[in-house]
Amino acid sequence: MTSPSPAAVLWDMDGTLVDTxxxxxxxxxxxxxxxxxxxxxxxxxxxxxxxxxxxxxxxxxxxxxxxxxxxxxxxxxxxxxxxxxxGVPFRPGARELLADLRSHGVKTALVTMSMRRMALSIADLIDFPAFDLVVAGDDVDKPKPHPDPYLQAARELGVDIRDTVAIEDSPNGLRSALSSGAVSLGVPLMVSLDGVGAHALWPSLEGRTTADLRALHAAHTTARTDETQATR
CATH class of the missing domain: 1.10.150.240 (Putative phosphatase; domain 2)
Known part of the structure; x- marks a missing residue:
């Protein structure tokens, strides 16, 4: 019996996890x-x-x-x-969603274009082991909006990128996630994400749970399968 998808949730940091x-x-x-x-x-x-x-x-x-x-x-x-x-200004619902993902055994990665030392400082301030992996700006040759940061995270986590959800707050971040093949969720903060092509836009993560991300991933996976079959 396989575990429910997504196998991993990939988080942007600035503006998504924390309002920096x-x-x-x-x-x-x-x-x-x-x-x-x-x-x-x-x-x-x-x-x-x-x-x-x-x-x-x-x-x-x-x-x-x-x-x-x-x-x-x-x-x-x-x-x-x-x-x-x-102190660290977590975005509404972000820390709680992270904790819920961890309690359900879902892998998580922080995928940020900030420097590794900053990303690790933020992760260390969370009062539980929040991430299996950190991919930072100084870890990649091609930054967002290239797909490489998300592809690297999936590879190092040992999961298929199509079996992940990526959470972003910026157009460039979403373009990176979308081009990688991840199911891409936009949670806008300072700039609009309309028209970028996110699979879903949520106004906030507040009150959201692992079940919501599973439903999002399942809905997109079903739609992708339907589109593939229709083109055969």
Missing amino acids: EPYWMAAEVPLVERFGGTWSHEQALGMVGLALEDSARLLQNAGVPWGVDEIIAHLTDEVLRQLAST
């Missing part, structure tokens, strides 16, 4: 202004879901004269400093 996007924005503005530039809220929103290398290049274009690695290290330090002083 305002912390990144708070780190970007003074950095640009230090060198005489300006950084608008609209520019900051345009960085949501981008790989840190791409974000660093945009900050260089705004006048920051540092190298990409130096910018990434500075932003990561600043966000970690804010988290240390204010």
Whole structure:
């Protein structure tokens, strides 16, 4: 007898598991202004879901004269400093859903374009072993929106990517999840996910359980099988 699907749930971090996007924005503005530039809220929103290398290049274009690695290290330090002083702002229902998945034996992975040291810091602040695996921005050659981060997570977990659900809050993250073949769930926060192609959009994870993710995965798997049979 096989276990109920999904075999694994793959989580984005910033904006999906934790509401850290305002912390990144708070780190970007003074950095640009230090060198005489300006950084608008609209520019900051345009960085949501981008790989840190791409974000660093945009900050260089705004006048920051540092190298990409130096910018990434500075932003990561600043966000970690804010988290240390204010605590980790989990998104509604995220921690509870993680705990429910673990209690049902579903594998979980954190798939983030933040640096590994930050991802591990967040994971360590959860008061139970929340993840079987962490795939971070410095673990992959091709970041989101490429499918590679999700494919790597499935491979290392030993599961078929089609037997996973990926949870994302940004268009780039969703594109990564969709192109990998995962059943892709969007939970928007700061930017709209309309028209990106998510298999489902939920306004929040609050009150959601393993049963809801199983139903989502089963519904999409059935639809995918029907489409395959119709084309034969």
